[in-house]
Amino acid sequence: MHTSAYSDFKASLLEQASELRARIRSGTHTATTSGVANSLLQGNVVILPSEWAGEFLLYCQNNPVACPLIGVSRPGDPNLPDLGQDLDIRTDVPEYQVFRNGERSEKVSDIKSLWQDDFVTFVLGCSFSFEDALSRAGLSVRNVEQGLNVSMFRSNITTRPSGRFHGNMVVSMRPFASADAIRAIQVTTRLPKAHGAPVHIGDPELIGIQDINKPDFGDPVTIRPGELPLFWACGVTPQLALEHARLPIAITHVPGKMLLTERLNEELAVL
Structure with a gap:
């Protein structure tokens, strides 16, 4: 694809992503993200206290097929600029699953009230x-x-x-x-x-x-x-691993309701 045509193509996709994330933040899109914003990388989400982050990072590294890591935040930072300039992990998933002591607890539309200064976000690749x-x-x-x-x-x-x-x-x-x-x-x-x-x-x-x-x-x-x-x-x-680990609190996406990034799928493809 010609450079200018590619730039226009990517700009159009990013505009779609921004519009969809705005709908997710406002609560007007709460459905599955399968089949939406084609060509943009979608991600599974795991959020947990920093005390557990090293152990979970090794779990991802031990299981790269099931847990292909595409992004990790700094402790307490809800932004992941490498995956999206205006991305806020507290609001940009259509629905969140809260785990308490390994049990699936409530589902919520945003996690602003649950956010902790020691939370680390892991984003994993998605089918x-x-x-x-x-x-x-x-x-x-x-x-x-x-x-x-x-x-x-x-x-x-x-x-x-x-x-x-x-x-x-x-x-x-x-x-x-x-x-x-x-x-x-x-x-x-x-x-x-x-x-x-x-x-x-x-x-x-x-x-x-x-x-x-x-x-x-x-x-x-x-x-x-x-x-x-x-x-x-x-x-x-990883949600099954969270059940076994029994953390006091952890947060994931609801299955099928993913984080939409601003990265193109092809950027991570193997030629």
Whole structure:
């Protein structure tokens, strides 16, 4: 793409991002962010006290497929300028999940009243980023096609622990016909910061999923005769680790309701 055309393209995307974040801040957009602001990097969010930050950072480094790190804040700073100039982590997620002592507590639309001076924010890559790449490759992404949140499941795939953080991997599922499944693998392999290639293909029972029509998070999607379910590592994985670690308080996004950044997906692609 010509330099000026690329600049215009990126400027248009950033304007979209700014408009959407304004709607999120005002509470007018509270739905899933799947299929919105295509080409911009979306992120999973984990916010916890600085006392736990080193241990959680090592958990991410131990599990780069499930927890691909794309941003970390300074303690007490709600801004992440590398991911967005006007980004405020206290208001810019459509819905937040609060954990107290490892239990899922309340869900809130912003966390201004909960903010602490020692909070550190971690932003992890998200599969919603590669949905745009799949669509541009001519593939139909079922949850986007049906206007639904992606199906997410607790699996029996173990993660590598770090201190008090441990647990099994959460996976997201998208079905494809055989030929399209091969292309989907090729496309997503280029995007390791959005979880990369699938971690499992085919029989869901092999990874501990008993009923593919009853996801643990998100919505069930249609699987047509002859289609293969493809399973990718999912950024909801740290939420299970938070359950096990039992921090006094931690905050995440609600699954499927992501942080929208001002970085392009292609900026983190592997050629």
